[in-house]
Amino acid sequence: MVPARPAPPKVLRRTRVRRSTLLGIGLVTLYLSVIVLIPLAAVAWHAAELGPAAIWRVVSSPDTRAALQLSLFSSLAVAAINAVVGTIIAWVLVRDTFPGKTMVNALIDLPFALPTIVAGLTLLALYGPKGAFGVNLAYTRAAVMLALLFVTLPFVVRSVQPVLMELEQDVEEAASALGAHGLTVFRRVVLPSLLPAIVSGAGLSFARAMGEFGSVVLISGNIPFKTQIAPVRIFALIESGDSAGAAALAVVLLLISFAVLLGLAFVQRWGRGGDEEA
Amino acid sequence: MKKTTAVLVLAALAAAALATLAACGGGGAKVALVAYSTPREAYAKLIPAFQKTSAGTGVEFTESYGSSGEQSRAVEAGLPADVVEFSLAPDMARLVKADLVDKSWDQNQYDGFVTRSVVVLVVRKDNPKGITTWADLTKPGVEVIEPNPFTSGGAKWNIMAAYGAQLQQGKSEQEAKAYLADLFKHVPVQDKSAREALQTFAGGKGDVLLSYENEAIAAQQAGEAVDYVVPDETILIENPLAVTKDAGSSPDAKAFYDFLYTQEAQAIFVSKGYRPVVDGVAGADGFPTPAKLFTITDLGGWDAVNAAFFAPDGSVMASIEQGLGISTQQ
Amino acid sequence: MRKRSKGPAAPISRGSGAGKYGLRTIALAYLALILVLPVGMVFYRTFENGLRPVLQALTDPMALHALYLTVVIAAIAVPLNTVFGVFCALLLVRRAFPGKRFLSVLVDVPFAVSPVVVGLSLVLVYGRTGWLGGWLAENGMRVIFAWPSMVLATIFVSLPFVVREVVPVLQEFGVEQDQAAHTLGATTWQTFWRITLPAIRGGVTYGVVLTTARALGEFGAVSIVSGKIAGQTSTLTVHVEERFQQFDLVGAYTSSLVLAVIALVIVLGMTLLRPKEAGS
Numbered sequence: 001m002v003p004a005r006p007a008p009p010k011v012l013r014r015t016r017v018r019r020s021t022l023l024g025i026g027l028v029t030l031y032l033s034v035i036v037l038i039p040l041a042a043v044a045w046h047a048a049e050l051g052p053a054a055i056w057r058v059v060s061s062p063d064t065r066a067a068l069q070l071s072l073f074s075s076l077a078v079a080a081i082n083a084v085v086g087t088i089i090a091w092v093l094v095r096d097t098f099p100g101k102t103m104v105n106a107l108i109d110l111p112f113a114l115p116t117i118v119a120g121l122t123l124l125a126l127y128g129p130k131g132a133f134g135v136n137l138a139y140t141r142a143a144v145m146l147a148l149l150f151v152t153l154p155f156v157v158r159s160v161q162p163v164l165m166e167l168e169q170d171v172e173e174a175a176s177a178l179g180a181h182g183l184t185v186f187r188r189v190v191l192p193s194l195l196p197a198i199v200s201g202a203g204l205s206f207a208r209a210m211g212e213f214g215s216v217v218l219i220s221g222n223i224p225f226k227t228q229i230a231p232v233r234i235f236a237l238i239e240s241g242d243s244a245g246a247a248a249l250a251v252v253l254l255l256i257s258f259a260v261l262l263g264l265a266f267v268q269r270w271g272r273g274g275d276e277e278a
Numbered sequence: 279m280k281k282t283t284a285v286l287v288l289a290a291l292a293a294a295a296l297a298t299l300a301a302c303g304g305g306g307a308k309v310a311l312v313a314y315s316t317p318r319e320a321y322a323k324l325i326p327a328f329q330k331t332s333a334g335t336g337v338e339f340t341e342s343y344g345s346s347g348e349q350s351r352a353v354e355a356g357l358p359a360d361v362v363e364f365s366l367a368p369d370m371a372r373l374v375k376a377d378l379v380d381k382s383w384d385q386n387q388y389d390g391f392v393t394r395s396v397v398v399l400v401v402r403k404d405n406p407k408g409i410t411t412w413a414d415l416t417k418p419g420v421e422v423i424e425p426n427p428f429t430s431g432g433a434k435w436n437i438m439a440a441y442g443a444q445l446q447q448g449k450s451e452q453e454a455k456a457y458l459a460d461l462f463k464h465v466p467v468q469d470k471s472a473r474e475a476l477q478t479f480a481g482g483k484g485d486v487l488l489s490y491e492n493e494a495i496a497a498q499q500a501g502e503a504v505d506y507v508v509p510d511e512t513i514l515i516e517n518p519l520a521v522t523k524d525a526g527s528s529p530d531a532k533a534f535y536d537f538l539y540t541q542e543a544q545a546i547f548v549s550k551g552y553r554p555v556v557d558g559v560a561g562a563d564g565f566p567t568p569a570k571l572f573t574i575t576d577l578g579g580w581d582a583v584n585a586a587f588f589a590p591d592g593s594v595m596a597s598i599e600q601g602l603g604i605s606t607q608q
Numbered sequence: 609m610r611k612r613s614k615g616p617a618a619p620i621s622r623g624s625g626a627g628k629y630g631l632r633t634i635a636l637a638y639l640a641l642i643l644v645l646p647v648g649m650v651f652y653r654t655f656e657n658g659l660r661p662v663l664q665a666l667t668d669p670m671a672l673h674a675l676y677l678t679v680v681i682a683a684i685a686v687p688l689n690t691v692f693g694v695f696c697a698l699l700l701v702r703r704a705f706p707g708k709r710f711l712s713v714l715v716d717v718p719f720a721v722s723p724v725v726v727g728l729s730l731v732l733v734y735g736r737t738g739w740l741g742g743w744l745a746e747n748g749m750r751v752i753f754a755w756p757s758m759v760l761a762t763i764f765v766s767l768p769f770v771v772r773e774v775v776p777v778l779q780e781f782g783v784e785q786d787q788a789a790h791t792l793g794a795t796t797w798q799t800f801w802r803i804t805l806p807a808i809r810g811g812v813t814y815g816v817v818l819t820t821a822r823a824l825g826e827f828g829a830v831s832i833v834s835g836k837i838a839g840q841t842s843t844l845t846v847h848v849e850e851r852f853q854q855f856d857l858v859g860a861y862t863s864s865l866v867l868a869v870i871a872l873v874i875v876l877g878m879t880l881l882r883p884k885e886a887g888s
Contacts, residue, residue, distance in 0.1 A: 018703070021699070021703040021704075021705055022705075024695070024698075024699045024703065025699065025705060025711075027695065028692070028695065028696050028699055028711070029711075031692050032714060032715070035760065035763050035764050035767060036714075036717060036718060036764060036767065037714075038733060038739075039726070039729030039730055039732070039733050039764070040717075040721070040729055042729055042732035042733045042738070042739055043725060043728060043729045043732060045732075046732055057591075061590075061591065062600050063590075063599070063600070085634070085635070085638050088631055088634055088635050088638075089635040089638070089639065091631060091635075092631055092632050092635040092636075093635075096628065096631070096632055098632060104636070104639065106875050106876060107639070107643060107644065107875070108639075108643075109818075109821075109875050110643060110647065110871060110872070110875055111643065112818055112821050112822065116825065116827055116828070118650065118825075118845075118848065118864040118867055118868060119646070121650070121848070121852070121860065121861070121864055122646035122647060122649045122650050122864075123646050124481075126645055126646050126649045146642070149642050150642055150643065150646065153642060153643060162776070182627055183627075204716075204719060207716070207719045207720035208719055208720070210720055210722075211719065211720050211721055211722040211723075211725075212722070230722075231722035231723075231724050231725075232470070234722065234724050234725060234728075235429060235470070235724050236426065236428045236429045236470075237428075237590070238351070238724070238728065239347050239348075239428060239429040239430070240428045240429075240588070240590050241372075242590055243728065245590070246724075246728065247728065247732075250721075250722070250724075250725040250728065253720075253722065253725075254717070254720065254721060254725070257717075257719075257720030257721075258713065258717060258720065261713045261716050261717070261719075261720065262709075262710075262713050265709050265712060265713050266709075315853065318854070319854075340837050340838070340839075340840065341837070341838045342835055342836045342837045342838060343836060343838065344836045348832075349836075352753065352835055352836075354736070354737075355731045355735035355736050355737070355738075355741075355752065355753075356734075356735050356736030356741060356745070356752050356753060357752075357753045357835045358753070473853050474853075477852070477853070477855075480855070497855070500854075500855035501855070502855065
């Protein structure tokens with residue numbers, strides 16, 4: 001671990017980075033490099049081999065644009081739905097009581113733990129051509145959405161729950177006593193405190209949805225322009241022998257998600273009102 | 279301290295696991311077979327049959343199956359392989375270009391192919407919609423399942439069969455291309471691979487599936503309720519086989535390669551639904567002969583066909599897919 | 609400390625009764641549709657044809673080897689990510705340095721990378737024509753299409769969880785107790801092991817369980833870098849797909865059931881071990 005050292009005077013902390021911190025950063029960066037950064041750099045390099053004109057051509061081809069659009073649209077929709085329903089579910093789990101609540105609470109994490117291909121298989125079994133309900137959603141945009149909603153379910157719920165639990169209820173009670181309607185109380189008093197958590201959870205939903213592949217492939221049918229989401233498009237490019245083009249699209253997808261996550265990191269900063277170290 | 283003991287035990291377990299993993303890779307000379315997905319069942323019988331021969335006694339194998347393109351790319355990226363079999367010749371050509379397979383692979387008396395098949399129309403059991411010809415596919419209300427040609431090698435065979443059939447019927451190139459565009463208007467879903475398209479069809483979607491004869495037979499043998507029609511005009515599918523340069527000097531790999539051309543091996547292929555390349559194999563006459571059978575060479579060979587039909591931009595299929603997109607987005 | 613009475617689980621006049629039931633209905637209906645029914649289907653479809661096919665599928669040597677491989681890979685990936693996760697969380701919470709936010713986001717990047725891209729990236733680095741491929745081949749080391757690359761892929765996709773879970777807990781805990789211990793003469797290691805770690809144990813446990821779940825369930829990337837060598841490099845998820853493709857639906861669903869059961873065991877572990885969030 002880090003070598004023992006007496007803590008330097010607090011006033012100097014902000015203007016000097018400690019040696020042990022540098023060592024720590026070095027180790028963390030090393031691990032991240034080996035596991036994440038170098039492989040991703042290889043992808044970017046491979047894309048760069050194409051040259052900017054060719055990269056632009058791949059990224060802006062109608063197929064790719066449509067796939068990107070569908071991915072973005074679906075991921076945003078999924079994030080939005082999760083933001084709303086996830087908050088409701090978190091609310092119900094924290095503030096409500098009903099028989100079986102503990103079990104329901106335990107199930108929320110299942111999508112994290114269930115492999116994506118199993119998710120795809122089960123959704124297919126339920127809502128596909130031979131499904132139990134006679135509803136045939138397979139190979140439609142709805143199918144893509146269903147699969148994405150499944151795998152991103154826990155993000156908002158688990159972000160909001162701890163915050164909701166920590167919330168002091170006296171302000172709500174005061175507002176209620178003063179005659180404010182339930183919804184107004186929620187909107188004016190509770191929501192502002194929950195917003196950073198909701199946004200953070202929604203952002204992670206978005207990122208995960210953009211990258212999702214396993215569960216969607218089985219159910220979406222892969223029709224260009226209709227149901228072919230971007231990760232599948234990447235696969236198609238690889239199959240056609242255009243791995244550099246695939247790399248280019250991958251880099252674009254990554255940059256979009258990275259930008260969203262970075263933006264969220266800034267949003268979280270104001271939400272928490274600034275901490276000393278974090 | 280309990281915690282230290284726990285950590286030490288875990289570490290010991292981890293070390294043991296790693297050791298077993300390393301052993302899992304398997305020492306000793308084994309013939310590495312890398313093939314596309316459909317002949318898995320065939321090789322399940324071929325390998326034991328080979329091991330019963332004098333040349334094959336004591337020879338061990340590792341096997342890898344996946345979609346043809348993926349497997350070819352995997353070998354190119356370093357997947358160890360001694361004997362390779364693919365669904366179509368361009369996947370072999372990729373390895374020749376990467377200097378992993380000698381360019382004389384197709385110089386044997388069978389042009390390097392080990393099995394054959396034809397493109398067929400797979401229908402529901404007892405063919406309730408009475409689909410028998412290519413023209414039936416474009417009738418109103420008929421749904422055709424066909425994999426995406428940009429992700430599936432099998433899809434390319436299907437498309438060239440459809441195209442070539444039109445030419446055989448006397449149509450012009452223009453009309454044949456128009457037929458393809460029309461055909462794709464009837465395709466509600468394009469799966470990633472040929473096998474997945476078969477799953478989709480078996481799962482209840484669509485009225486007819488374009489696939490290979492041996493896939494249809496495999497489905498039937500697996501108990502799926504499907505039938506198939508061999509249309510009058512269709513393409514001859516030929517599957518390439520080769521020994522890689524790495525394995526070149528290994529006698530076992532070469533022995534297995536030779537074995538696959540024996541009557542016994544070809545008969546096993548036949549039992550799994552493949553048409554043999556060798557003459558006089560038992561059961562071979564069970565396969566119907568289409569009236570007008572043509573090959574990819576008749577259509578210009580894979581290089582020309584890939585460039586004209588399947589290039590990601592500007593090719594026939596690219597325009598058709600984009601045409602579909604524009605009309606469906608309205 | 610910020611904790612005040614968190615309020616009883618029963619709501620205090622939060623809008624009309626109808627509103628409360630309305631919310632509950634929405635929540636439960638959504639969960640039933642999106643989550644409970646599909647998972648129930650797995651159980652149903654597995655046992656549709658009786659018990660014997662299931663037992664056969666369970667004892668299939670390929671399935672057993674796949675399960676073994678899955679567990680071993682997770683057993684390597686999870687401890688590594690845990691050590692990294694705790695270390696990185698300590699760095700992010702307790703130290704100041706330029707680019708800290710950037711590092712924090714970087715840790716989240718694996719969430720957003722598609723498995724296809726993970727597979728591609730590893731091939732580009734460790735493949736025959738990749739950056740390290742030549743050197744590895746010359747020295748007889750098999751990384752790609754062998755278990756090391758499968759471990760690397762698994763570490764990649766499960767990397768962020770421990771960090772994400774430990775950071776908020778560590779922030780909550782603060783530094784006062786550590787500083788107190790320090791003043792009393794404890795070494796850094798003693799402080800960490802005796803004071804910090806027990807305090808963040810809940811976060812670490814939750815992170816470990818999530819990491820394990822993700823590692824067990826990874827499919828796309830591992831499938832690409834495994835080379836699909838039968839009986840050697842198939843994990844359970846890859847095995848499920850292969851069974852599905854061979855029309856062996858019972859085999860596919862059975863293996864899915866095994867994965868789902870492991871998942872449920874992990875979920876139950878989480879519920880038992882998670883500190884204040886039992887929600888009951």
